[in-house]
Amino acid sequence: MPALLAADPRLRLARMEALLARRDAPADAAAALRTVAVEVLRDDPLNPQALRQMALADMTGQVDGRRGARLLALAARLSRRDLATEYLLIEQAVQADRIDAALAHYDHALTVFPGSREQLFPVLARAIDDEGIRAGLQPFGGRPWFAPFLADAVAQGSDGTALVDVVAWARLTPVARTAIVARLLPLLIKRGRIADAGRIARLLDGIDAQALDDAGFSVGTTDPRLAPLNWTLAEGPIVSARIARSGSLAIDVAPEQTGLAAERVMLLAPGAYVVRQKLSFPVGQDPASLRWDVRCLDEREGAKVRPPIWQNLVPVHPVQATYMAQISIPPGCAAQRWRLVASGGASVAQAHLLHFSIVGNPPRKLDEHF
DSSP: OOHHHHTOHHHHHHHHHHHHHSTTOOTTHHHHHHHHHHHHHHHOTTOHHHHHHHHHHHHHTTSOHHHHHHHHHHHHHHOSOOHHHHHHHHHHHHHTTOHHHHHHHHHHHHHHOGGGHHHHHHHHHHHTTSHHHHHHTGGGTTSTTHHHHHHHHHHTTOOHHHHHHHHHHSOOOHHHHHHHHHHHHHHHHHTTOHHHHHHHHTTSTTOOTTTTTOOSOSTTTTOGGGTTSSOEEOBSSSEEEEEOTTSOEEEEEOTTOEEEEEEEEEOOOSEEEEEEEEEEOOTTSOBOEEEEEEEEEEGGGTSEEEEEEEEEEEOOOSSEEEEEEEEEEOTTOOEEEEEEEEEOOSSOEEEEEEEEEEEESOSSOOOSBO
16 A cells, blocks of 8 residues: 555554454454554544444453443434444444434434445344334334335245234324335245245225124125235236126136136135035027136245145036135145136136135035035
8 A cells, every 4th residue: 555545644544443343353452453543533623433433443452431432323313324433333223222313313324325235124123022123113113224125024034913013003104104014925925934925915094894704705805905915907909807787707718718817815724614605697699618727836845836735627617607616725725816717608608606605614515506
């Protein structure tokens, strides 16, 4: 390094700071760092980096912890854009068990320095197991880092109950809460965290309380905010489906084509169920053929789709008919992907699913057609 640059105390201060951060730092590194920081302050009395280094030297070298705390506070007041100072303030607040102060410094660091997320998110995600931390996060629901933090916490496998508490307690507008839930739901489903997904979904403002438990087709069960726990209806040129005025599901299929009419993830507990369907087909037109395909999402393998546990081809009846069938949800199948596939005939085919319901614990063996 040129002598002119080596003589600059600010450069020597940066080098000393890096030295002090090493595990094998010499015993006298803290005192040497403070000496260089004093040189910097002679030329620039309000240099926040030098004040921060003096504070670090005092606290690291156990010279005078209280003086170090005062110098650190002064450095923070002089510059609100020094990330290293924020890190030290977070550590200081944590050691003093001042949760609100620590979270305020987290907020400042994450807001002013978005690049700090990589370092701070994992630490904060582990900390939400603490009820005090969850409660302390309430005021930060509207901050730009809040939703990305929750998504990161899901990816890190943070406790589901803790995540639900953070979302439930946070001060959020309905729009913000909807956006956060919409971001977390598919992540939780994908990672096989089914129970957590159900609890998060119930936090939505104005949600139909029965929608998650109702298998039928309605405004509530097709609410897009619940995706993928809602019925998603086809809107394409081959198959289209819609909720009719009568509350039925109207399906149109292009001639000699097959496509997905409706799809949903359900959270039925393992056990035996009865599926009841009431359908009508138009007189004088080709009836659409309907086939159900139900598969488990493997909770242990990140929601990997298993082979079918139930497939049901609805026979075509001339006008209207009710069909009932049994389905067994096996152990370990906490979530199921339900798909309704429709096929057309020689001309545009139609079908109306007038009623669809699933009832648990069937009292007796049922035939497929009643």
